[in-house]
Amino acid sequence: MPQQIKAPKQVPSFEYELFEGDPDLLRTVVATPTQTAPWIDPSSLKLKHRIGRGPFGDIWLATHHQSGFDFQEYHEVAVKMLYPLKQEHMQKFIDKFEKLFLKCRELPGVCWLHGVSVVNGKISIAMRFYEGSVGDQMAQSKGGKLSLPDILRYGSQLAKGLIQLHSIGLLVLNMKPSNFLISDHDQLVLGDFGIPYLLLGIPFSDSDMALRLGTPNYMAPEQWDPEVRGPLSLETDVWGFGCSVVEMLTGVQPWFGKSSEEIYHSVVVRKEKPHVPSGLPPAVEHVINGCFEYDLRNRPLVSDLLLVFESSQNAIHGDGGWVGLGSRPIKEKSVGNGYTTWYLSKDHLQVGDTVRSRSPLNARRPHTVDVREGTIVGLDGDADKNSFALVKVPGMHNALRVQESTLERVTFGFAVGDxxxxxxxxxxxxxxxxxxxxxxxxxxxxxxxxxxxxxxxxxxxxxxAEPYYVGQFVRLKPNVVTPRFEWPRKSGGTWCSGRISEILPNGCLVVEFPGRFVLGNEPNRFLADPNEVESVSFDTCPGIVEKYHHVEDFHWAVRPLAIAFGLFTAMKLTILMGRGISARLKKNRPNSQDSGDRKSGWRRIFRDASSTTK
Incomplete structure (x- = not known):
């Protein structure tokens, strides 16, 4: 074991006297304490052969030898041997693992952990060996897919395991059928207890691995760059859940045949989603589609998945067909203002809560609202119908009856989304x-x-803080010299102003610059730190020149049109002025008839003069 790795101390065995009724006949017993520390002596692990490979390392079949004062045990285990980490980061990972080791052992829906060691200079995690996985069952089935009853049963067990793991503060971040192991009792257990989550902040020696936080085919948009597009949350695993269920239904891996770069472009840039097959029970189809909401806040919780999958099992015939789920209606995905029913169901209002009218998601708050702020004095309705709240507003005699979905709770002056x-x-x-x-x-x-x-x-x-919304124009603050992200400049060297086209869940702004004319593949969408920008509007522009410059921000064609209009106006004025001058000259010049008469008069004078001389 490398000297840099500090193994947790093992509790030694101890002896005690066992009293069995006769004080003269005490029996000496040696007690071997249960394992409380995760460290495994590398010499007790005997690797046999590699049985798999994942995005974070290889999986080996091995034998774990455990011994005590009065026992010798040999366990067949699976060992996940991670790819090399820098020496200074290995201890950090082991410390994280130690804090969660005993908690994971208490979770029936998560694989049983034997411990952790360092073998051949690599962190090795030993866990119980399971004979098969959901991925193995799919490979052996016709078409590579499972029946709907099996999918609903495994989906329910998977959701329970996720809830258990989330309860101790872990995220899986590597959801896929090959990681859903099957126990001897045909129960699904999570084979990955959150290794990517434990690796957060710990870079790999391989720079390509440092960019990954899961298997690309199952990764949510925020997983590709969580510091920028995050944060990682419970809903991140929901995306992986949806991808796994789609693969069970179709037998085809999401984004099959695409490289990591192509998947990134599809999921993050073009915002494409895996195709959910039709013909499913409406509630199942609805919740799976909800797993692929781009904004993680609009996805369902794992508890929502569990409720739908468990209730749908009762609607499935033995032959795999399904019947309706009674009279319970299926709610629409969106209720307006950018929210889904999953978003709205994450907080339940109570009598006594302070509430106000809900603001549109990532949009400007309207100037006129039904409820600026009030207190709930009563609730009316149930989960299957539109629920209403009775809100007492200061200054109004009677309480207002308002639909719950249009209200948001205000606690200590804050509401979700602020x-x-x-x-x-x-x-x-x-x-x-x-x-x-x-x-x-x-x-x-x-x-x-x-x-x-x-x-x-x-x-x-x-x-x-100052709110931002889609469609708002922003520019870098004057005191920002080196912004967090690249930001374009104008020809004069000043920062360009752009329009917010998207707001990510962590407040990162996606800004477009319609006032810039770009050619080819030159980028025109940039990211921005909300702390580094300020709002730009006609009200904030002090003079007529600044207001005109803001008009140019709306489209790159404004300046060429302004120049063309200026030239056209100048030409028009020149023509009009020329016509005016010409008209004046013509007015002051004698006309052609007067000129002819004048010439005839001179001829007569000359003729008269000549005749007199004769």
Missing amino acids: WVRLKQETNSHSPVGILHAVQRDGAVSVGFLGLETLWVGKAYQLQM
Whole structure:
């Protein structure tokens, strides 16, 4: 074992006297304590042969020899041997693993862990060996796909395992059928307990591996670059759940045949989604489509998946056909203002909550709202119907009856979706972000640009920040010399102004520059830190020149049209002025008839003069 790796201390065996009724006949017993530390002596692991390969390392079949004062045990185990890590990061990973080792052992839906070691200079995680996986069953079935009853059964067990793992603060981030192991009792268990999550902040020696946080075919958009497009959250695993179920249904891996770069372009750039086959029970089809919402906040929770899959099992015939789920209606995916029913169902209002009218997602708050702020004094409705709340608004005698989906809870002055700023700024990430959760006790979760996961803290650490919305024009602040991301300049060297086309869940702004004329593959979409930009509008432009420059920001053709219009106006004025001058000259010049008469008169005078002389 390398000297840099500090193995956790093992609790030694000890002896005690066992009293069995007769104080003169005490029996000495040697107690071997249960394993409380994850460290495994490398010499006790005997590798046999490699049985698989994943994005983070190889999987080996091995024998784990355990011995004590009164026992000798040999266990057949699977060993995940990670690709090489830098020496200074190996201890960091083992420390993370140690904190979660015993918690993982208590989860029935997660594979049983034997421990961790360092073999051949690589971190090796030993776990119980399972004979098969969902991926193996698919490979042996006709068409490579499973029956709908099996998918619903495995999906329910998978959702339960995810809920268990999420409860101890872990994300899987590597959801795929080959990682869904099958126990001896035909129960699905998670074969990956969150290795990518434990590797966050720990770079691989291989630069290509450092860019990955899962298997590309199953990765959510925010997984490709979580510091920029994140944060990683519980809903990130929901995307992987959906990809896995689609593969079970079709027998075809999502984005099959595409390279990692092509998958990135499809998922992140073009925002394409895996195709969900038709003909499924409506509730199942609806929730699977919800797994592929680009904005992670609009995806269902794992508890929603579990509810749908368990309830749908009762609607399936033995031959795989399905019947309707009774009179319960299937809610539409979106209820307006950019929200899905999954987003709205993540918070349940209670009597006594302070509420206000819900703002549109990533859009400007309307000037007129039904409820600026009030208190819920009653609730009316149930989960299957449109629920209403009775809201007491200060200054109004009677309570308003308002649909719950149009209200948002306000706690300590904050509501989910608000733009917030840390009171104590930090250089490790942007201090401006978007609030993802605020509990009634003041606990908050915020997505910040520069953090891979949600920031967790208290409401008193935050203050309201200037909101941004899609369609708003922004530019870099004057004091920003070196922005976090590349930003275009005008010909004079000043920063360009652009229009926000998208807002990511961590507050990162995607800005387009319609005022720039670009050729070929030159980029015209750039990212921006919300802490580095300021709003631009006609109201903020002080003079007529600045207002005209802002008009140029709307389209690159404004300046050429302005120049063309100026030239046309100048030509028109020149022509009009020329015509005016010509008309004046003609008016002052004698006409042709007068000139002819004058010439005839001179001829007569000359003739008369000559005749007189004669």
